[in-house]
Amino acid sequence: MTDHNFGNRYQDRARRKGRKSGLYLLLGSVSPEVSRQAGESLAGRATYLELAPLDPLEVGPEELERLWLRGGFPESFLAPSDAQSLRWRQDFLRTYLEREIPALGGRLPAETLRRFLTMLAHLQGETLHLSRLAGNLGLDGRTVGRYLDHLVDLYLLRRLPPYEANVGKRLVKSPKLYLRDSGLVHALLGIPHRESLLGHPVVGASWEGFVVENLLRVAPEGVLGFFYRTHAGAEIDLLLLFPSGALWAIEVKRSLEPKPSRGFHEALADLKPQAAFVVYPGEEAYPVAPGIRATPLPELMRNLWHLATQGGTSFPGKAE
Template identity: 60%
Template sequence: MIERRIEKELRNLIDSGPAVALLGPRQVGKTTLAIEVGESRPSVYLDLESEADRAKLTEPELYLSQHADKLVILDEVHRLPNLFQTLRGLIDRNRRAGRRTGQFLLLGSASIDLLKQSGETLAGRISYLEMQPIDGLEVASKDLEQLWLRGGFPDSFLAADDRSSLRWRQDFIRTYLERDIPQLGPRIPAETLRRFWTMLAHHQSGLHNAAELARSLGVDGKTVASYLDLLVDLLLVRRLEPWHANIGKRLVKSPKVYVRDSGIVHALLGIGASEQLLGHPITGASWEGFVIETLIAASPSGTSAHFYRSAAGAEIDLLLTLPGKALWAIEIKRSLTPKVEKGFYLACDQVQPQRRILIYPGQDVFPLKHDISAMSLAAAAMLLRDQE
């Protein structure tokens, strides 16, 4: 059992408001965590993918009002979107009766319907929390390479061997394409979406070029945009936007696109072992995506993430704006003897970040010129975590 860092924040949100929505991809561990939280207090759990549990909500107000003194955990809540109007009335009734916190915990595998429905009816009554796959702060430093190879989905990371892990991820991808996405509404051929997802893996950390992807798929640019929006909404892909400021430079305006879980990247590309990964052209881009996801997960709540690139070649892989508006510039290298490129120095001169960090796969922390600190991913993640 891996202790999840998000557990403390989830408990705090439940104890401070009437409803919490815990969002994240399937199989990321939401149900396990929710049941663990529920065991510490009076609670009732309903899986809305179960016909028996859905039948209990034929008259939702009647059933849920019988459990007004418990934390009601509703798993896969997007399966019953009409439920939100009922939840609103129950929350307000419980508030008037003096019960202002800990009423509902809603679990959703996507932000699409959940945000759309609850945004209209539960405004001011619900908090949102995103649960990501296991990150670099939740495993020992010695396990980071395995986490990078297998990704952070618990069943993949904890598999008996690399072959079993790869098979689990391949099944996960197939299930998403053939069962989960059609249930959420979009009618997209599974093979077309698989090709698109695989193309994104091949272009990991690259600038988004909708026209090129559209030509490869034989569709138009708007269709590609809708596919990308879908995978972003499913929390499977990250669209990292460029950082803009009035600094008198011509800046790149296209976002960079990352498949968020490194293990899914490798499964889409058929990479199942460390030796395959280290000899594959995607190695550097995959490591960059893995580092970015880990650092974003470790950052204080309210941090915004961008990249920076000018037309003249100045570039910062990850630019974090912390809640106090401090800028941290991150350069990422997959080398034990990392060298900082001229573009990073130029970009730092233009942006003037408060911290300049080079992430590399070694363990030592040492200074470089121009106030740059070279350090491991684990050290940088802990440094960010301590900014809370």
């Protein structure tokens, strides 16, 4: 439901009838105007819960590749064909470009916004260079920064912050940017089916973004996500920091025979995490190096999900 005025009227009527608790009204909208007005009129009575799209644990391992290609929006994932799925995502993007983003107060033409999103799709998983991005769009840095904020607010974009540690090395300090739904990345780049995706330059970055988003989605409450990179080349694609201070280091590989990179080994020596994984698109988990396990995405998601159901208070030790 998206009409906050209806919500107020319903709640007032229920209270007049003597009902004071146990009222739930689910609002399925991220419309900026609805969210703003609901926050004003339901102050102290509204709770916000992010409802994520479909994920690998819901669709099953046999549908993992289709989920990666089409993304997690149910209409896109369940479409009868890849062509119809792509058409749905293109229509969805058009709605956001013409209605949702302008509702946040922006004045950029829809065509400029599309160029902006397409550029972000090409830059999937790269660190933010605001001046370069602004220059390519012919805009000033402040405007581009404001629109990045809008995309984050609309749950379209994730800014993954860098992990800052006192390791005596020069660290990359700009965030990495990921469009959160892999299907939207592929729609913006005109990728119609799996064969085209596997041959596209974005394939590795797209898979990385898909893995990062799904792991963060099931991580226990209070777990923070980062990446780690030094100017010398040490790198961890996703670093999970648990409330206890425990660290999980994750490298993402598209290969079915993954090998941890030299940069990953160097980063592990820097940070000494409690567990280290290489996430790959295979079906079996096995050790690939001392203390590092090659792990399918659904299995690592299940590990995190089980921790979440336990309250996130217990953590496995180092991978054998």
